Amino acid sequence: MARPKPTAFEKVKTVAENRRARFDYAIEEVFEAGIALQGTEVKSLRFGEGSIAESYAEVKDGQVFLVNSNIPEFSHGNRFNHEPKRPRKLLLHAREINKMHGAVNRKGMTLVPLSIFFNGRGRAKVELALAKGKKAPDKRATIKERDWKRQQGRLLKENG
Numbered sequence: 001m002a003r004p005k006p007t008a009f010e011k012v013k014t015v016a017e018n019r020r021a022r023f024d025y026a027i028e029e030v031f032e033a034g035i036a037l038q039g040t041e042v043k044s045l046r047f048g049e050g051s052i053a054e055s056y057a058e059v060k061d062g063q064v065f066l067v068n069s070n071i072p073e074f075s076h077g078n079r080f081n082h083e084p085k086r087p088r089k090l091l092l093h094a095r096e097i098n099k100m101h102g103a104v105n106r107k108g109m110t111l112v113p114l115s116i117f118f119n120g121r122g123r124a125k126v127e128l129a130l131a132k133g134k135k136a137p138d139k140r141a142t143i144k145e146r147d148w149k150r151q152q153g154r155l156l157k158e159n160g
Contacts, residue, residue, distance in 0.1 A: 002080075010119055010120050011115075011117040011119070012117070012118050012119060012122075012135075013117060013118045013120075014116075014117045015048055015049075015050050015115075015116045015117060015118065015124075016050040016051055016052045016069075016115060016116045017052075017114070017116075018052045018053055018112065018114055018115065020053065021112045021113075021114055021129065021131070022114070023134075023139065023142060024126075024133065024134060024139075025110065025112055025129070025131035025132060025133055025134060026131060026132045026133075026134055026138070027112075027114075027129045027131045028089075028103075028109065028130045028131060029076040029129070029130045030114065030127060030128070030129050030130075031092065031096055031128045031129075031130070031145075032125055032126075032127060032128075033064065033092045033096075033099075033125065033126045033128050033129075034090070034091035034092075034123060034124070034125055034126075035066065035088050035089070035090060035091070035116070035124050035125070035146055036088060036089040036090075036091060037088065037124060038082045039080070040073065040074035040080060040081050040082050041053075041071050041082050041088075041144045042124060044071050044072055044073070044074045045071060045116065045118075045124055047069050049071065049072050049073075049108070050069070050071045050116055051069070051070045051074070052066075052068065052069045052070075052097050052113045052115070052116060052126075053072075054068050054125055055067060055068040055069035055070075055113055056068065056110060056111060057090060057110060057111035057112070057113060057128055058104075058111065058114070059097060059101045059104060062097060062101075063089060063090075063097070063129075064097055064100065064111070065087040065088065065089055065090065065091055066087065066088045066089075066090055066113060066126060066144070067087050068110070069085070069088065069113065070084055070085055071084060072084050078107055078113055087103060090126060090128065096132065099130075100130060103130050104146045105151070106127070107132070107151055109129040109130050109131060109132050110130075110131055110132070110133065111128055111129070111130060111131075112125050112128070112129045112131045113127065113128055113129075114127040114128070114129050115127045
């Protein structure tokens with residue numbers, strides 16, 4: 001029998017986070033994926049540079065690629081520097097790729113990166129979510145719920 005996967009990932013250092021994704025999408029399932037990076041990209045990420053705000057992932061030819069993520073050029077990289085917005089291959093198991101491919105094709109879901117982080121072993125990872133886009137009423141409900149929770153916290157603090 002297969003060992004169950006941990007629900008939360010062991011994040012040691014978060015480099016980039018897509019905070020807007022949790023508001024714009026209803027997240028169904030979260031995966032942890034490695035990223036195939038070049039040397040200067042790793043150095044840029046270690047300095048805390050990088051953005052995944054406008055990025056997404058797509059399944060092409062049995063592989064998953066992170067598209068439109070921005071890792072700026074390394075300042076001391078000279079001629080060995082990388083292209084900042086190139087598509088980066090994500091490293092996943094074949095079973096996970098097949099699951100994502102089926103969900104994207106049949107159910108109309110999207111692959112959204114939630115964060116880029118370094119794990120306990122110092123490897124760069126991406127937290128990738130299988131998500132469905134929210135409509136305007138859903139977003140309004142999310143805002144209302146968030147405001148109510150904030151109000152509850154204030155009331156508890158005052159009357160506590």
